[in-house]
Amino acid sequence: MPTETHPLPSNVPVCPVRGSVIYPTMVQHIDASRAISIGAIEAAMASDKVILIVSQKDKDIDDPQGSDLYDVGTACNVLRVRKNPDGTVQMLVSAVARVRASNYTRGDHLSADITPLSAATDDTVELQALSRELRERFEAIASGGKITAENVQTIGNKEDIGEMADHIAFNLDFKLEDKQALLELPSLTARIRKLLTLLDTEQEVQAVQAKIRAQVKEEIDKNQREYYLREQMKVIQKELQGGEDGEDGDEAEAFRTKIEALDLKPEVRKDIDREINRLARMHPDAAEASVIRTYLTWVTELPWNERSEDQLDVGAAATILDDDHYGLEKVKDRVLEFLAVRRLRKERAARGELSAEDVNKGPILVFTGPPGVGKTSIAQSIAKALGRKYVRIALGGARDESDIRGHRRTYIGAMPGRLIQGIRTAGTKNPVILLDEVDKLGSSYQGDPSAALLEVLDPAQNQHFTDHYLGVPFDLSEVMFIATANYPEQIPPALMDRMEVIDFSSYIEQEKLEIAKRYLLPRQLTQNGLKGNQIAFTDAALEKLISHYTREAGVRNLEREIGTVARKVARRIATGEVKRVKVTDKELDRYLGQPRHIPETEGKEDMVGVSTGMFYTPVGGDILFVETSISPGKGLVLTGQLGDVMKESARAALTYIKSNAERFHIDKARIDDSEIHIHVPAGAIPKEGPSAGGAMVTSLISALAGIPARHDVAMTGEMTLTGRYLPIGGLKEKVLGARRAGIKHIIMPKANESDLRDIPVHLRTSMRFHPCETVDQVLDVALVGGLKALETPRDGSAPAAPAPAKRKSTRRSPDARA
Template identity: 45%
Template structure:
């Protein structure tokens, strides 16, 4: 670019609103009144000068807040009109100038002084910046395949001219181009352009890469579409048809045995599938939903067995005892049989189902009983494990909008059973949890409510599913952990555990044959005596169920198999003498006589998640500040019971023959096994008995156990779990048990052999227990008046 041309001064100004003109550019402009006046003034001045110089004007951007500081001197090459008829002119910019003060001149235009800009000094830094800028520009142009423009840019050797080519750059804003115009220093101008161009080059490269990937993806999709269409045509010619197409689903829906509302919903989904392409992700969701609906046994039902006697025989053959549960199932069958005989509706309908809750400690046969019920009814059996479930969607299903959505466990159980009237065992319903994903126990309310489950709606299916003819059997260890609303919808049947005689019978009839088969032994090779089974049940296990008993039998049979395999013996008899070698020493022996041989210790009874258990209460008294200390990891209820017990003893010290001063000392009540949490309203009478025993020096009879809560007036309040506590008393070797008088009706549910083995005495006041449970004064070495002081 030439910088030494003569510079006419002053020059008329052509202001441009939306275009920034840099040196070297040739641009057409639309002439408005202002720009026409400037060109006319320039022509008038040129005609008056009578020289051979072309007509020139000063072109500058029009700014809203200020006047431009720089512009370009441009030659007016041509004046005419655009194709649309609007007046126009072609300007060829020559050089950058600074805009000086305004002056007067011919015409109506604005005349200003055009001050020349010094020629740039080309240094090594300027050349390096120019090459960097050229590389960035060429990189952008190569992605656009603008090869002619690339050649032009490469031929420009002047850094000043190269920088001013940015006026053609479409990625620079008008403000950026205006800043380039107003920056006369070429080095600073190139720095600005390098920064802007580098930023755009990075974004443009990412955009180009994404566009290329999208283009390749579209080409691949289109190619696959064409190939699929060709494949469909080939299959049509071969008569094979489309295996997964919408036509196949329509035929399957029309041929399936579906209720009318379900058929209509399925056909609506088939219509959506036909309108959608294979590339639409919703097509996969629709196919999965249709497969699930078509696999459900909407109108499939198994025929129930109405032979009540045969069903009871099946239950008796599978389980020993459990008469209450067997009676409940037998009653259910008897009602259905009579309805069938009289032609009344047996399946479906509101509230025709039954929901039974089997509650009891582990190992008593709750889960296996569900299988026996299904076999007795002639129904399919499905087990749904609910232990640890915390997501409500596990019961109600996921919404179809979620990726990987599935129906809930109830729907999956129905699909697995293949009928609409299976026996569904909801195992461990008391171990259902709740968190931010919802409350599964609340979702079970509709499932287990006989008045609602005929229209159960799963979130995935969004269709009404009739569960009224499903026989739900729930199992639980601890009833108190089940929400009250859910418990209200179930019929509670408790399985409290087995007596020793029951365990021996179960082991003889069920456990021994099963474990012999698992150990590949025959009754001729291994025999088990009744005495050995009784010893295992009495002194090797302390459980409500029979799981540990079965493990001990399995251990004995494994050792017997080893002896037979090594030739050590040809036959193994499991009797009392052989138990020590086969399963070890007894783990449990009656110890109540040892624990209660000193004053201040009483034997109570409690219920845990594993069944009934004995609970010893120990007391001591020491000199010091009067007060009560209670230890043993107790809950608030038992701590209050200890305070009530001490208050009652203080209030009745005279009647008990106690010195009131003996109570004004530090009294300690302790429940051993302090690592086990304990709570519940059933240890009040035990603590009163232990305190009176301590303060009177009279030990508690070693064969006595007791349970019940005491009030400040000395009344004994009723408690729960009577049967489990009596079973625990029998296992612990007790012979006399005191229970609250108001629990007398609960004794009707206790097996006759258990009542025959125990002397169960209902009492109404705690004084009745004290009169009978304590040893007579002077009956032991410790029963002296000085026993309290010694303690």
């Protein structure tokens, strides 16, 4: 075995090692599992027990050759060898010297010639300075915990500076290349300089690691601190509650979990997280905690990202609308157009040609018309056809802005507005919301709710609608809003400008009859416990119900009357009086009493001074008679509860007659010396409107000229002093009323010809319409003999008109508008 006095052999076995370097003076265990290493150990033990430990350049090579090893290694004495049961060998070696290897040979093992590296002469003073610096650096490194305390003590006790340097290099986590470089340097001074450089780098790495460690620890400590504080708060709250095992301690966390699942926008999430943190810090019995708890409950129950998938099958929607409603063709067409446009937009969006915001944009529809014509029910059918949830918000009588925008949370009992409440009820963010009776919104010192609706019904603004209670924006752009109104003129102009008007007109009698048979009668039979074979209504009975017992634009009262008959029949069947009943028109008196409405009928004969006009009411149209009587006296007398506009029409008619008296062969002196009395029967009913001019002038001229007016002609239209005949409104309803009264000829302004398309075809073909542009054309149709009889001179003065026959009116109707 070589020592300081015994030289090393010139050729020794080689044991390659991976990833480590052994320095002289070190005693080290080496585990060998490869055949090349085990063979080298056995060869060393068989000779003089000297072995070369040298590192591989690439640690992944299992069977290295001489070229795969570094040129400089460490010659070692083998102190002990132990074979393990698994076939591996453990060797204890003592490193002796740095040597250079050459002439590698390969048999059962590697062997090489070795030459000890000669030590260089070092400057004693420089070496002393480097030694001090090395010890200081080592102490600094050791304080960072990179070396175990046992090794620190062992290394620090080394007197030989070279041995100390080698042990420092072995114990620190340097790269293999750097450790090999330290092994190959023969000069101690050079080795210490190299080692100091590596220690500088190590110190910098340790400083950065310490900084990172401190940051991580600070973050972990913060999270742990918050966790511990929350846990302590839960325990404290339980103690304050007398040890009750409630859910209050976990309440804030439960809200956090729900909020996480909602996937809210960052700006919304920030405000809500702040409220959750406030709740976590509060005692659960505090008044403010209850307010926050209610608020968070509202927030978590809103459908922030829940949607109904639109069903955009136009054919299926048409079937649904036809099944649910009879008539209303214009309304149905508009709804189907809306669905068709939305379907095409969605298809373009799928191709990337439109954004999602463009798909959701659409008009705000407002259904206008009299009560009971199906405005609300067709909105339900639209929701059904679209496959969306339906929410109805009744706005009639709302006088507070907070009804729309909600109350601020500073008020006791604050709640969100009706819109947010409706969204929560629907459970989706794209329902159909019906704003019912939007024309009956009021205003007060608490604000104007119609002004609050301006933002809601504006597609450019409602995606950021902020309810006062929520305090965060909620997207309403996907909601389909439908409004209803009886009187569109009562809707504020700014609000009306945001909506598209779809007008619902009154039902004609034929439509009411079909609605009664298809919908009302089956529903009332079910509600009153009757089967279809226990009661039957004849068409004549339903027609009499419509004309003599109800007077309305819609069908609500008609359904009530059918229900009344059904209940009385149900009583007779329940008592065993009858098994089944057939209700005819003659038996209606038995169930409903005397008729409450007797429809006006046309005059029985042509009469002087009596003309037939037409009027419109919210419950439909009808005819009225204008009667004129000439008697001694002076002035114009108007009776029959006429409004200011009708009075002005009478004065204008009289002035027109005076201007054309000579042409009509009427004595002006007779006009000036007579009391002209114009009366419109049914004096208990107020009458107003601008369309009675034609009837007024016809009645006046007939009385003054003594020419009878035709009883089968009814007229509507306003006249001017120059004899022009001006257009009017409500032509459809007026014509339907005239048709019900038996009128065959209708005089109307020529400008209203386009309105004839709204009248059913079978009525247009059974009646004759006379469009007129001048009063002369009106008189030519309305008077017996026409304008020719009026312009033909009559012998003597025109005879006084006979007193018109009194007409007894039994109608009960709302204010009539001529």
